[in-house]
Amino acid sequence: MQRAYFSAGIGEFLRLWDEEMLGEMAHKTEFPVNLTQRDAWVGQSND
Numbered sequence: 029m030q031r032a033y034f035s036a037g038i039g040e041f042l043r044l045w046d047e048e049m050l051g052e053m054a055h056k057t058e059f060p061v062n063l064t065q066r067d068a069w070v071g072q073s074n075d
Contacts, residue, residue: 030056033052033053033056033057034049034052034053034056046070046073046074049069049073050066050069050070050073053069054066
C-alpha cells in the first residue's frame with residue numbers, strides 16, 4: 029500500500045511545476061479534492 033500522494037527525490041521535486049505535483053496528488057487520492065484541499069497542497073508546496 030502506497031501511503032504518499034507524491035514521492036520524488038529532491039532533484040525531481042525542485043524541477044516540477046506545482047500543477048504537475050497537484051495533478052499527481054489528485055490522481056492518487058481516494059478522496060474528493062475540493063478547493064480547500066487543493067489550496068492546502070499549494071500552500072505546503074510553496075513553503
